[in-house]
Amino acid sequence: MRQVNVGVLGFGTVGTGVVRILLENNHLLKARVGAELNLKYVADIDTETDRGIRLAPGVLVNDAFKVVTDPDIDIVVEMIGGEGIAKELILKAIEGGKQVVTANKALIAGHGNTIARAAAENGVDFGYEASVGGCMPxxxxxxxxxxxxxxxxxxxxxxxxxxxxxxxxxxxxxxxxxxxxxxxxxxxxxxxxxxxxxxxxxxxxxxxxxxxxxxxxxxxxxxxxxxxxxxxxxxxxxxxxxxxxxxxxxxxxxxxxxxxxxxxxxxxxxxxxxxxxxxxxxxxxxxxxxxxxxxxxxxGAGMMPTGSAVVSDIVDITRNLLTGSVGRIPVLSYQPEAIHKIPILPVDAIHTHYYFRFAAVDQPGVLSKISGILGDNGISIRSVHQKGRRSEGAVPIVMLTHRAREAAVKRALKEIADLDIVSDLPVLIRIEDENGGE
CATH class of the missing domain: 3.30.360.10 (Dihydrodipicolinate Reductase; domain 2)
Structure with a gap:
């Protein structure tokens, strides 16, 4: 049975969960994968704290670069976090032809395009299931x-x-x-x-x-x-x-x-x-x-749920190594040449439903003035409730709208906020409701 050597960088909360699963479920993993997942190294600057896990002599080290440069390591698991040393270690591991797994969402969101290109160029897998949604696949x-x-x-x-x-x-x-x-x-x-x-x-x-x-x-x-x-x-x-x-x-x-x-x-x-x-x-x-x-x-978080997602990536990559199919699934889902820049719609251009709350003085004509400004900006009211007076004396007016353009909503709310009949800034919460009407 083939042995696949794993090196974990970072022995914090999630790193501990990964190590625990690899050790405690070793026989289960071997039966499901058909390979021995051998935890060769765990690297952390803190080698003294008791994590409640007994590691074999020589496994716990304080030099992460020793792990990523060891020719016997097949899979590097980055659990350090951040965008500094973690990025350097991941890219060095990829350049050395090692498979990499991480849970580092900030790093992927900030540098994922670079990492994906490096993985494709070096013919390695890069797994990051745990970076979004914890244990949810x-x-x-x-x-x-x-x-x-x-x-x-x-x-x-x-x-x-x-x-x-x-x-x-x-x-x-x-x-x-x-x-x-x-x-x-x-x-x-x-x-x-x-x-x-x-x-x-x-x-x-x-x-x-x-x-x-x-x-x-x-x-x-x-x-x-x-x-x-x-x-x-x-x-x-x-x-x-x-x-x-x-x-x-x-x-x-x-x-x-x-x-x-x-x-x-x-x-x-x-x-x-x-x-x-x-x-x-x-x-x-x-x-x-x-x-x-x-x-x-x-x-979505926690030692064991997130550790479970990390181990799922380790297993997927191990299966690819066993079958010679590394790179079977593109890192960013699409083939590299099919990925392109798509603009993100500015928030002012979105159309959705809205909730408004106004703190207005208690006098005739207030509701008509507010409604008039909304109407002048093309905002149609779906529902309106005028609540009882709050302790400061203002009367809350609460409205739901039909679909409206964000830019028009902001313009209308600014006009309403400038009225002397409104005692506080209007409150806006967007609504996602397929049945809310147009």
Whole structure:
């Protein structure tokens, strides 16, 4: 039986999960793969901390370059993270003809085009299933299971921290700050949660998925990103009255000559399966021409779920090595010569439904003035509720619109904000609702 030597770079949370699966499920993997997955090295600058795993003598080293330059290593597994040394190590491993696996979404979103070209030029496989959606096989699904489909859209909850916070606000009426503190106490949020709550982590994942689905170069910088830190519990409560949940969504849509790519808080109807995805769970809904609609759902982070996705890549690559079929599946789903630049539609050009909340003075004619400005900008109102006066004396006016152009919406809201009858900045939340009418 052939032995495939694996070197893991990084012995942190996910690296520990990968090592644990490789060791504890070694016999299972051997029976399923037909090869011995031999953990030859684990490299980390910290060789003293007890991870609760007993490694054979000589396996744990503090020199990652020793691993990537060892001629006996077949697969390098990068679990260091970041875009500095991780990129250098991955490219060095690829140039040395080694297969590479990573969970590093930031690196792929920022440098994936370069890495994909290097992998193709050197005839190696590059696996990154764990970079999007944790244990959900979303990358495998797009690259393999849906290979015969034209993908129309992908809508996903791709950050467990944000989903946990929004779930807690909806269930308990907590403020954002209170829900964030709870998420941190439960281990679902980092001490500095900016990358998660401001939507950047989700944008990294959307950039990767768009490339796989639409044959475009990875383009992170043109994705519109808006986080959840400004979400008010009152808007989540009003959303519920209209039959909607608020989720931070990654939205990718094929418009033919352009792609929509945006990350922002979004209202979705209770009937949408994504609305029931709660807590720290992730999910992606895909619409395509042959399968119609499908959804993947599961743990988007964590030691063992993410480790499971990494090991799935190790196994896929091992099978390719055994059969001499390395490079069978293109790194970015499309053949390199078929990948091209596709522009991302500016957010001002999108058409969707909207939720507005205005804080207006309690006097006759207020609603007609607001409605008039909206109408002058081509924005049609689908529903309007005037709520009871809040403690500061303003009367909340809540509206849902038919489909409208973002640029017109922003122009109208600016005009409304300048009225002396409005006491605060208007609130806008976009709505994804196929049954919301035109």
């Amino acid at each position: 979303i990358i495998k699904s797009v690259r393999e299971s849906l290979v015969g489909n034209r993908i129309h859209s992908m809508v996903g909850i791709l950050n467990g921290t944000c989903n946990y916070i929004l779930t807690r606000i909806a269930e308990s009426g907590s403020t954002f700050a209170e829900a964030l503190a709870e998420a941190q106490a439960e281990g679902f949020a980092e001490a500095d949660p900016t990358l998660d709550v401001e939507g950047f982590d989700t944008a990294h994942k959307l950039a990767i998925l768009n490339a796989l689905a639409y044959g475009m170069e990875i383009n992170l910088h043109d994705i519109y990103v808006e986080g959840i830190s400004g979400i008010d519990p009152v808007d989540i409560a009003y959303a519920g009255e209209f039959g909607y949940k608020v989720k931070l969504l990654a939205i990718g849509k094929d418009n033919g000559d352009s792609v929509e790519a945006r990350v922002h808080p979004t209202m979705i109807p209770f009937a949408d399966p994504l609305s029931s995805v709660s807590g720290s769970l992730n999910a992606v809904s895909i619409s395509a021409d042959a399968v119609d609609r499908m959804m993947l759902y599961g743990r």
